[in-house]
Structure formats: C-alpha cells, structure tokens
Amino acid sequence: MTETIYNTQHSYMQLRFLAKSAFDNATAAVEDYIYLYDNFNGENPVAVLIDDQPEFINRQTICVGILKGQVDIVIDGHPHVMKSGCFCYVSAHCLCRFLSMAPDTQFFCFSVNQDLMLDVYRDMGITFKMPSRYKKFVCRQLPASDMLYRKSLYKELYTELNRVAPDYQKHVAQAYLCIIYSNDFELFEEDVPDSSRAISRQHALFRDFVELLGQYSNQEREVQFYARQMGITPKYLSALCIEYSGKNASSWIDDYVISRVKVLMQENRYNIKEIAQVMHFPTQSFFGRYFKRVTGKSPRQYMISNGL
Amino acid sequence: MSTANTQALSDINGRQNIFFKMYHERHVMSDNLEQKSGVVEAQEPIYDQSFCAMFIVLQGSLNLCVNGLDLTLHPNDYLVVMPCTNVEVKASRCIFFSHAAQAHIIFDQYEEVNCNIPMTKRAFSLRLYHFSSTQTERFKEIYLIMKREVLRDDYPMKENSLRAITKLNMVALLEATSDAPMSAVVPYPMTSQRQVFERFIELLDTYYTHERSVQFYAKRLNMSAKYLSMISQSIVGKSASVVISQYVAFRVKQLLYRSQLSIKQVSEMLNFPTQSFFGRYFKRIVGCSPRQYMKQNCRNLNASHS
Structure with a gap:
C-alpha cells in the first residue's frame, strides 16, 4: 500500500x-x-x-x-x-x-x-x-x-x-x-x-486524448504520437479538439507540457537544464525556445518573475 | 422495545440524568458526560447476551458486577465485555461513557481492520485496559461523533455510518494496545481456578434454565460441590449457590426488562415448578417480588400481564 x-x-x-x-x-x-x-x-x-x-x-x-x-x-x-x-x-x-x-x-x-x-x-x-x-x-x-x-x-x-x-x-x-x-x-x-450519461464516440475519443496527455506529456509532444495511440489521423484528432474545446491538438499538448514544466519548477529540485532532460527535450536551447514560444517568457525569466 | 429509544433514565426513577439511547436493538450508548454531580445509580440490564460492550471512566470510579465479580473502574480505564457476560452497573460516583453493539458488528469491524489476530469469543469474558489521558480523550471524541450520529433522524445509511464509527473506535483501540496486543490488564490472573470458574459460568449460561443446583455444575466440572464453592469463594468472594442464584436473577431481570414476556411465561421458561415458587425465589434474591420489580423499572409494562 x-x-x-x-x-x-x-x-x-x-x-x-x-x-x-x-x-x-x-x-x-x-x-x-x-x-x-x-x-x-x-x-x-x-x-x-x-x-x-x-x-x-x-x-x-x-x-x-x-x-x-x-x-x-x-x-x-x-x-x-x-x-x-x-x-x-x-x-x-x-x-x-x-x-x-x-x-x-x-x-x-x-x-x-x-x-x-x-x-x-x-x-x-x-x-x-x-x-x-x-x-x-x-x-x-x-x-x-x-x-x-x-x-x-x-x-x-x-x-x-x-x-x-x-x-x-x-x-x-x-x-x-x-x-x-x-x-x-x-x-x-x-x-x-x-x-445525459451517454457519451458519443467523439467525446470519448477526446477524453482518451486528454488522459493520454496526462500520461505521456512528459515525453511526447507530437500530435502524430497521440493520434497513432488512439488509432485516428492527426487531422481528425485536431478537429475533435477544436470541436470540444476550441483549441487544436498541438495547443493542448503545449499547455500540458508547459504545465508540467511549471510544476517541476515549483518543486525547486531541478534547474533548467535538468528540467529539459526530465521532459525529454533534445537540448536545453530547444527547451528554452519552446518555452518562450508558448508562454512568451524564457524559462529563467519565468522563474525569476515567480520568485523561484 | 421501541426502535429509537431516546428516554433518559431519568424517566424511570426521576433522579438520574443519564443519556441513554438504543438504536434499533443494535447499538446502545449511555453516558453521564453532561452531568455535573457524577452520580450513577444502579442500572437495569440494558442489553442482552448478544452484545459486546465497552465502558470508559473519565473521573471517579464506576462499580460493576461482572459475572459475579465485583469490579471497580478508575479514570482512564477501558473495559471491554464479551457477549454472554452479565454486567451490572452498581451505584457509583463517576463520569463515564459506554457503548455496546451487537457482537457481530464489533467482530466484523475488528476483522476488517486486523486480520492477523483473530478474535476469540471466550478467551476472556472481559478485558480491562488502562490508557493515557490523551488516548482516553480520543475515545471520547469518537464516542461524541457516534452520539451525534445516533441522535440524527433516521435515514437509510445510518447503520453504515454507525458501523464506520465503530471501526474508527476499533482502530483507536488497536492503536492504543499496539505495543502489547493481548496484554490487557486483566483484573485477575488466569489461574487454573479462574479457568474452572469461567467454565462454571459458561455452563451456567447453557443450563441455567433447567438446573440451579450446585451439585449439577460440580458434577459437570468433575469436582465436589464443596470444592466448587471454595473456588467461587476465592475468585469472586461468593459461594457457588450465591453465584448461581445471582446469575439467574440477572437473566430474569433481563427478560422482564427487555422482552414482553409475562411473569408466568418467564417462570415457565426457567422451568420453575410453580409461579409462586418463582416469585418467592426472586424475592429472596432481589428483595422485591417480580411484579414489584416490573412496576418499578419497566416502562413497557402491559396492564394485562398476570
């Protein structure tokens, strides 16, 4: 236990x-x-x-x-x-x-x-x-x-x-x-x-996607990966996401990844280089660029502005 | 007995102010936590042989008579009484609370929480523990939660809720005794004499309806009547015949108090030759006739009883 x-x-x-x-x-x-x-x-x-x-x-x-x-x-x-x-x-x-x-x-x-x-x-x-x-x-x-x-x-x-x-x-x-x-x-x-209990197949797929994100977003950031896991095309996955939430699939993935990164930052255990490794980014610079693209700040700027 | 009986014992004799509640014949709770004087009068047999009970004393001392043994509980004492044990609360001066439940409920919760040590019914008829004040406070907290639950209006899952609280109590008890699970401070050492006495009580439990002679029980225990009396005298300070008659009196009181049987029915159940013999027997031990006893103590007395 x-x-x-x-x-x-x-x-x-x-x-x-x-x-x-x-x-x-x-x-x-x-x-x-x-x-x-x-x-x-x-x-x-x-x-x-x-x-x-x-x-x-x-x-x-x-x-x-x-x-x-x-x-x-x-x-x-x-x-x-x-x-x-x-x-x-x-x-x-x-x-x-x-x-x-x-x-x-x-x-x-x-x-x-x-x-x-x-x-x-x-x-x-x-x-x-x-x-x-x-x-x-x-x-x-x-x-x-x-x-x-x-x-x-x-x-x-x-x-x-x-x-x-x-x-x-x-x-x-x-x-x-x-x-x-x-x-x-x-x-x-x-x-x-x-x-009200019935869930359409599309809704079920969408929820599967979110669950998978919960599981794999620390490793995989490609829409292709998740679509393949679910047995549908990436285009269809994106269409589902837009229909149920207004965001497309890659935005969802970005959101989850960045959320995880922020959690890691809050833990105060890792520095930026280690975070990039834990999240399976190929290099620290790639991670920095990715983070800035999604949030608008660089990782270090974000950590400073949040008192970490 | 009525299903959700909220009468305080003050209804009976007007002097006490003890909280007493029986829920659907399955849980019985009583305490005098809100009383200031701490005066407890002798109580009638509140529950029957299928209940497992616990008593906890916060202040003062509680006088009990358990299967003929006179026992006094002191502050932070915790007494657990197994089923088929006669417990009489005698006049005392204390603050206490007690909870009794049908034995199967207690045993179920015990097994759920702790499968390692099986609960044997007749290992001891009672277990007396002594805890620290903090531990006793915890038991009191749990008791108050249960009291609050019992007082709520009836709803379908109330029983489950009460069982959950019983489980909490069991966890607390196991926790408190975790360092020495079976080493309750038993109020007597388990000598061979004590074992014989326990066996005597067990036989009484089985045969009291038919046999009330010391000779019968002595024979079953393979000893002389004199020796059995001597053992009783050394264990509880009463001779064997007194133990038998007090045991019978307790069970009769229980029947009269709790069930709707008439005096004649009870005397037949106990195989007395005549009702008048039964009446005289009861009066000799208890001090009043069965009818007087019922009048004094039984709220559910039916006017048509003979």
Missing part, C-alpha cells in the same frame, strides 16, 4: 493537486488513497489557478467544502458555481477547468482514489448502483453548523492520518468518508437519466 500524502505545507502544490492527480507519472504524484487539501492558512490561489491551469481530467473523486468565497468551475463543458457554505462532490474522470476563484475563498477538500471510493460505497451498502451512474457534479448547501462539523471531521482526519500506523490509515480514511457520505446520501439517490 502506498503511503498517503497529507502534507499541505507547500502552498503551490496544494493548489496543483488537481493537476497532479492527472499527471500520475509526473514528479511526485503517486496514486495514493486520499489527499487532503485546504487553505486554512489563508493563501489566495486566484492568479495561479486561472493563468496556469489547463483543462485536465481528475483521476480521483473530489469532495470540496467551501467555507467562504466562491469558485467557478467548468466540468465536462458545464459551468458550475461552488458558493460559500456549499459541499460539493466531483466524480472522477471529469474534464475540469477553473474559471475563477474569489480572493477570500477558504476551502478544504478530500481527493479520493477510486479503489477507496468503491470500498466506501460498499461500506455504505451501495453495491447495485455503479458509481458511473452518479452525476458528475453534485452540490449541497449546508447549514453553518453542519459545515463546521465537516470541517472538524476534516481536521480530525488530517491529524489521525498523521498519527496512526500505515496499516490503519486506509481504514480511518474509509470510516471518515463513510460518515460524510452517509450524511449526504440523498444526493446519490437520484438516478441520472440515460441521455
């Missing part, structure tokens, strides 16, 4: 968690059972999220509680608003993108592995309803006392995961999630109508 990552010290990493869960071959992300994130120490994530975050697919189910402020997010093409006092669930494998976040936003969230989610569903006695039947995004306005209770459960879970032996971590997480989910069971009672 892999260890849980419950360290919320690095503020930037806190907010890149969603990106991390898409990049499971990236630097430090491991497919762990549960992530816990919050910004109780008051960081303001606005600029970081809006500028840098490409669309991504979250591998894990995410449960968010918004204590203050507001978050606007697009999930599978549908815009949603997470208001203060809301507790929201985002299913796994959704195409997500942050639109905006109010400056005073305070939130806490759990990002839960699918295996653990299945165990929690089983604990709750939901065996016949497959998770895929649930809505992609459910949101619930909670009274203040309930929200504070959840926050205290979150904090307890945080301390417990830090405290107990590794053998018990999963059970503790499972138990707390079961309590929280049981409290919201009625959200999962509704049946999702068939029409």
Whole structure:
C-alpha cells in the first residue's frame, strides 16, 4: 500500500493537486488513497489557478467544502458555481477547468482514489448502483453548523492520518468518508437519466486524448504520437479538439507540457537544464525556445518573475 | 422495545440524568458526560447476551458486577465485555461513557481492520485496559461523533455510518494496545481456578434454565460441590449457590426488562415448578417480588400481564 500524502505545507502544490492527480507519472504524484487539501492558512490561489491551469481530467473523486468565497468551475463543458457554505462532490474522470476563484475563498477538500471510493460505497451498502451512474457534479448547501462539523471531521482526519500506523490509515480514511457520505446520501439517490450519461464516440475519443496527455506529456509532444495511440489521423484528432474545446491538438499538448514544466519548477529540485532532460527535450536551447514560444517568457525569466 | 429509544433514565426513577439511547436493538450508548454531580445509580440490564460492550471512566470510579465479580473502574480505564457476560452497573460516583453493539458488528469491524489476530469469543469474558489521558480523550471524541450520529433522524445509511464509527473506535483501540496486543490488564490472573470458574459460568449460561443446583455444575466440572464453592469463594468472594442464584436473577431481570414476556411465561421458561415458587425465589434474591420489580423499572409494562 502506498503511503498517503497529507502534507499541505507547500502552498503551490496544494493548489496543483488537481493537476497532479492527472499527471500520475509526473514528479511526485503517486496514486495514493486520499489527499487532503485546504487553505486554512489563508493563501489566495486566484492568479495561479486561472493563468496556469489547463483543462485536465481528475483521476480521483473530489469532495470540496467551501467555507467562504466562491469558485467557478467548468466540468465536462458545464459551468458550475461552488458558493460559500456549499459541499460539493466531483466524480472522477471529469474534464475540469477553473474559471475563477474569489480572493477570500477558504476551502478544504478530500481527493479520493477510486479503489477507496468503491470500498466506501460498499461500506455504505451501495453495491447495485455503479458509481458511473452518479452525476458528475453534485452540490449541497449546508447549514453553518453542519459545515463546521465537516470541517472538524476534516481536521480530525488530517491529524489521525498523521498519527496512526500505515496499516490503519486506509481504514480511518474509509470510516471518515463513510460518515460524510452517509450524511449526504440523498444526493446519490437520484438516478441520472440515460441521455445525459451517454457519451458519443467523439467525446470519448477526446477524453482518451486528454488522459493520454496526462500520461505521456512528459515525453511526447507530437500530435502524430497521440493520434497513432488512439488509432485516428492527426487531422481528425485536431478537429475533435477544436470541436470540444476550441483549441487544436498541438495547443493542448503545449499547455500540458508547459504545465508540467511549471510544476517541476515549483518543486525547486531541478534547474533548467535538468528540467529539459526530465521532459525529454533534445537540448536545453530547444527547451528554452519552446518555452518562450508558448508562454512568451524564457524559462529563467519565468522563474525569476515567480520568485523561484 | 421501541426502535429509537431516546428516554433518559431519568424517566424511570426521576433522579438520574443519564443519556441513554438504543438504536434499533443494535447499538446502545449511555453516558453521564453532561452531568455535573457524577452520580450513577444502579442500572437495569440494558442489553442482552448478544452484545459486546465497552465502558470508559473519565473521573471517579464506576462499580460493576461482572459475572459475579465485583469490579471497580478508575479514570482512564477501558473495559471491554464479551457477549454472554452479565454486567451490572452498581451505584457509583463517576463520569463515564459506554457503548455496546451487537457482537457481530464489533467482530466484523475488528476483522476488517486486523486480520492477523483473530478474535476469540471466550478467551476472556472481559478485558480491562488502562490508557493515557490523551488516548482516553480520543475515545471520547469518537464516542461524541457516534452520539451525534445516533441522535440524527433516521435515514437509510445510518447503520453504515454507525458501523464506520465503530471501526474508527476499533482502530483507536488497536492503536492504543499496539505495543502489547493481548496484554490487557486483566483484573485477575488466569489461574487454573479462574479457568474452572469461567467454565462454571459458561455452563451456567447453557443450563441455567433447567438446573440451579450446585451439585449439577460440580458434577459437570468433575469436582465436589464443596470444592466448587471454595473456588467461587476465592475468585469472586461468593459461594457457588450465591453465584448461581445471582446469575439467574440477572437473566430474569433481563427478560422482564427487555422482552414482553409475562411473569408466568418467564417462570415457565426457567422451568420453575410453580409461579409462586418463582416469585418467592426472586424475592429472596432481589428483595422485591417480580411484579414489584416490573412496576418499578419497566416502562413497557402491559396492564394485562398476570
């Protein structure tokens, strides 16, 4: 069993968690059972999220509680608003993108592995309803006392995961999630109508593409590669991307690659030369030119301007 | 018994202010955490033989009688009682909380969390641990979460939620005993005499409905009645016949208190020759007649009971 990552010290990493869960071959992300994130120490994530975050697919189910402020997010093409006092669930494998976040936003969230989610569903006695039947995004306005209770459960879970032996971590997480989910069971009672669940082949292809990006963008930057992986022509792939997102395939690839590079920069472990190697660029100068072409700044300029 | 019984025991005798809640015959919770005086009066048998219970004392001392053994729990003591054990709460002065659940629930959660050490039902009828204050605080936190859950309105997954909290408790218990898993501070050394006594209790559990003579049990244990009495005397300080009669009295109280049986039905169930004999037997041990006992303590007394 892999260890849980419950360290919320690095503020930037806190907010890149969603990106991390898409990049499971990236630097430090491991497919762990549960992530816990919050910004109780008051960081303001606005600029970081809006500028840098490409669309991504979250591998894990995410449960968010918004204590203050507001978050606007697009999930599978549908815009949603997470208001203060809301507790929201985002299913796994959704195409997500942050639109905006109010400056005073305070939130806490759990990002839960699918295996653990299945165990929690089983604990709750939901065996016949497959998770895929649930809505992609459910949101619930909670009274203040309930929200504070959840926050205290979150904090307890945080301390417990830090405290107990590794053998018990999963059970503790499972138990707390079961309590929280049981409290919201009625959200999962509704049946999702068939029409909204169906995904056309093109949409499925597009999501496959995004998943592949999550997997290979640290190595491959050619549209040709991804198209071949999917069994379609590069032209068709580009057309799909434009239809579903407005950007063509190579823009998507660029976005993902640059996002990964930025994550690596934030880790503070590598210098520019090493980053170029890790990301499989042929030379450092090629990497520099590529970075400048996409972002407008050279890597060093970017690192300086972001205080790295 | 009604399904979600929220009556505080103050309903019974008007003096106590103890929180007591039984959920669907599966979970029983009681505490006097909010009471200031810490006065606990003797309680009736709240749950039956299929429950596994735990008691934790925060302050003062809790007096219990477990299978004839008089036991006092002190602050930061944690007592786990296996099924088929008679636990009577006697008058005490303490702040405590306790949770009991159907044995299979507890055992299931234990096995889920720890498959290595199998839980044997009759290894000890009770285990007494002593923990640090921080550990006891943790148990109290978990208890309060469970209390809050139990008090919420009924919804389909409430049972699952309670089980999850039971699991949390199990994790906490295993964690707290991790350095020495089986070394509970048992309130008695497991000598051969104790083993004989435990076996005696087991036999009582099986045969109390038919046999109430010391001779019968002594014969089953391959010893003389005198010797059995001597063992009882040294283990719990009571002679064998007293142990038998107190055991029977406890089970009768349990039946009268919890089920809808009439006095006549109970006396037949226990194979007493006549109802009047049963009445006199009960009065000799408990101090009041069965009818008086039911009047005092049973809320569900049906007027048509004979």
